[in-house]
Amino acid sequence: MQQLHSHQRAQVDNLTSEEYQLVLALHDRSPPQWLTPTIQVGPLLPSDKDELMRHLNDPRVYTYLLGPPHPYKSEDADWWIHHRGARMLEDGTLLHYVFRDMNKQGKLIGAITIDSVNDDNLEGDDVGYWLSPEYHGHGLMARAAKILVQDVSINKLGKRKFNAFAFEGNWASRRTLERLGMSLCPEMGKNVDKDGATIPCWRLRMFLSDEDVAKREKVEWATPAPHLVC
Template identity: 50%
Template sequence: MTTENNTSITPEEKERLLQIHDSAKPFWLTPTIQLGPLLPTDKDALIRNLNDKRVISYLIGPPYPYTPKDADEWIGARYERMNQKTGTVLHLSFRDMARGGLLIGAIGMTQGSDELLDGDDTGYWLDPAYHGQGLMSKALQWILLEIGIKQGGKRKFNSHAFMGNWASRRTMEKAGFVYQPDLKKEYVKDGETIHAWRFRFYLTEEDVVNLQVIEEAKPDPTLL
């Protein structure tokens, strides 16, 4: 996920942005799981996860097989997936701090225009070993509120899930997305046409006032 940033930047400015990106304060989803910035040390975990067919089967974006070059390019361009004016990181990594901060997933948010509702405003993936723990549901609600609504001022969101991906559908609906049966979307993946459910999430200013804060977990003291 990218922002509408000026990509013609000097090496010095790029390094400055990378330092801001990499030092972003993490959010504790649980006593052992953090949301934080993508780091160069995540390369091996990124390659492993994005070569797992259980992960990529419902993703349209990453190349497969996912190579070390792909990982280097994604990690190297991480400063582009932030709001360069505010320093807000828009693409966050799930980390298992009980396993040394191991990368186990990712979630991203755009801060672009509300009006077109053409592309997706959010996307995510998670290591299957961590499914069923409510991690993605809490992360999606948090990123919508803190990055999309509060910091980005967004009031309209657009997203999709491949038909049959009921877990993702439930996650989005729990976060406030509403299935749009009249909207059709198709993707081509591995030479096959994939049909997708479309979802939208609209908020009024009254809705925003009444939104509940997503509470941060207290980290396990043994990890500090």
């Protein structure tokens, strides 16, 4: 069974036996990868609960997200962690990934979700994400999206059509989607309700042929910094 990194082992000391087995199963099926020499991408852990709550209650993060409830409570985090873990264990494919700064003992700093909905449904978000503001501007999300959409959505799940939304004015999110290869659909935007306000959204889409897939740029995972190698 996949061994946990030393920083990650420290995160599971207080888990119940059932939770610990879940952690081991998640890591065994999808061991963490290195996005950069110091940033890891891998499964959400039950011990991430406090950091998850802290980030999703931060207005700098929450303001640009449609899905999570606000305020984000303990029971919301418990449901999300269980839902993500159960979903992966059921079908064997990790669809929700978290980012960890391994220079900070594996602290959670962001997340990205890849949808498994088939190509007949193009109304939801096939890619969703958030990142701690202090890590913005370094291309981390664009790089992660390119790797995971290619490795999971395209290669493993066989998806060829993608749909995503960004709040109008959220240029960073729009650029991330465009760097993934998605194009703006100016006449297909939509309005969403959030905190009693109506917010217009950009819609971006990407349709790929098998020839397009063969031509896509291959982005590789990084190698960990020497001081972070077990």
